[in-house]
Amino acid sequence: MDFVRTTTETGGARFVPPEDRIATFDQDGTLWVEHPVYSQLIYCLDRVPVLAKEKPKLKNVEPFKTVLSDDLEAIAKLPLPELLKIVAATLTGMTTEQFQAEVKKWLATAKDHRWKRPYTELTYQPMQEVLKYLRANGYKTYIVTGGGQDFVRVYSEEVYGIPPEQVVGSAGAVKYGYNKDGKPILTKEPKLLLNDNDAGKPEGIHLMIGRRPYAAFGNSTGDRQMLEYTKAGDSARLSMLVLHDDAEREYAYGPAQGLPNTKVGTFTQALYDEAKKDGWIVISMKNDWKRIFAFEN
C-alpha cells in the first residue's frame, strides 16, 4: 500500500503517470496452486486418451503407452524429454480455435485431486485482492508465466480479470493457412518462440509489453530475473515473492526455509538472499495470509 500511495499521489516526487503503471504476475505458484504439478501438464496428460482414439498407433508408443496405463508411479517417473513429447503432441497440430475449445471443455470438468474443485477455483484470494487493488489504482495487470500463453489466455479474463492480450507466456509459433473451405486458419506449430522462464521473462516483457514493470510478483527462481529487472528501474519499484510455507492450508516447499526441495516452483536459499539484499518483499503464506482460497470460510 505504501508503494501504491507513493506512485499514484499527484504531485509526489515518485509519481508514476498512469500509462506507465505496469504490474506483472507470474501465474503458477503466485496466483494459483502449482503443486503437486502444473495444471497445464495435467491437461496434457488428460488429452492423451483422446489423442490415442484419433491416432490408435500411439497406444503402443512410449511415453503415450505409459500414460494410458494409468500406472501413476510410472507416469510420475517419466523424464522431461518424454514429458515434452506429450506436451508437443497435445498442444500443437490443431487450429488455435480448436485448442481454445478443448481447453475450455477441460476446465469445465477437470478437478484438482486434493480440493476436488475446478483448477480455476484454486487461485489465491489475497493475490486476487492485489490484482484488483492495483487495477483500482490505475495499474495495468499482466500475467508473465512460464506456462503456455495460449493455454492461460483461455481463462485469464474470467479467473483474473486479465484480458488475453495482457498474458505473456511461453509461446509456440502458429502458421497461417486455409482450411478446405478456403477460410483462414492459424495452426499451432511445435516450434517454441518464447521460453518465458528465467531470463525469458524480462525478454518476454520487452517483446510483448515494451516497458519495464513498476511492480512484479513471483514465487520461484524462474521469476528471479523479472524481479531483478523490475527493481532495477528508477523511482519506486516493488518486487514480491510468495513463499509456500503452509503445508496445512496449501503446500510447503523450497529449501530457503529448510523446506523440502522441489522441481515445481524452486525457491532456493540464493533467491531468498537476493530478495533480502535487494529489498524484495517475501510473503509468507502461513503468516501473512488470513485466507488462501475464496471458497474457505
Next chain:
Amino acid sequence: MDFVRTTTETGGARFVPPEDRIATFDQDGTLWVEHPVYSQLIYCLDRVPVLAKEKPKLKNVEPFKTVLSDDLEAIAKLPLPELLKIVAATLTGMTTEQFQAEVKKWLATAKDHRWKRPYTELTYQPMQEVLKYLRANGYKTYIVTGGGQDFVRVYSEEVYGIPPEQVVGSAGAVKYGYNKDGKPILTKEPKLLLNDNDAGKPEGIHLMIGRRPYAAFGNSTGDRQMLEYTKAGDSARLSMLVLHDDAEREYAYGPAQGLPNTKVGTFTQALYDEAKKDGWIVISMKNDWKRIFAFEN
C-alpha cells in the same frame, strides 16, 4: 461509420462487447508516408556515420563504404542483402534503452526531403481521425507493422496515441544480462523473432494480442493476410485498404490502378480483385480525402 454503429449498438444482433473491440493498423503507407523509402531505413542509413566513428574499420567495408560516400545513386542501388547488413549493424548490439534514446534524438532533428518536416508530422490526418473515432467507440487500436517493433514504439504514443504495448512489429530477440555495475540490461540481438509481414501479420496478432481483430487497415500486399483473417471472422468485420493514387498531394503507385509498380508498398491487381471480391473497402487518397496532412491548410 456503419460498421461502428452496427458493432456498438447495445442490443443489436451484431453487437461486439467492448473487450473484443480490436482494430489493427499497418503503419508505413497506411498511417504515414512510406515513399520514396521507409523512414526506418533512412534512420539506419543516417546511423552509419555515427557507427563508423565508433568502429573506424567500417569505413573501408562494403556496404558501409558506399553509404558513407554520399553517392545517392550507388546507395539507391544497394541490393537487399547489403541493406540488411546495415539494418543489423544499426538496429542491434546496443541496449534497448540506448536504442530508444538514439531513435528519439534522430526523430527530433531528421526531416523528410520533400516536405522538409519531421517524419512524425507525415501522418495522414484522415487516418488519425479513424484512430480517434474507433477509440471513442471503445475500440482498442493497435499498430501491426512490418517495421521494427522497437523503432515504432518510441513514438507511437506521441504520434498516434497508441501505447508501446499496442505496437506489434517485426521483432528481434533481446538478451538479458548485466552491465559492468551489475545492473540488468536487455541487449538487442541480430536474431529475428517475428517477421511481421504477409502471413506474419495474423501470426503476430495471435502472438501479441490473442484475438481476431474486428477491423483492419492496410495498403499493400504485405497486409493481405491480416485483412483476410479479420474479414473471415463472424459478425460484422471491416477491412480497408489505402490506395496511393494522388501524385500531387502525396504519391501515386501500384499496378492495380495502372500506376507505376514499386517495391515499397506494392498494391497489385490481385490484391485489388481480392478486396472487391471479399468486400474490403478501398480508400482513394485522391478522391476520398479532403486533407492528407494536418499541416495543410
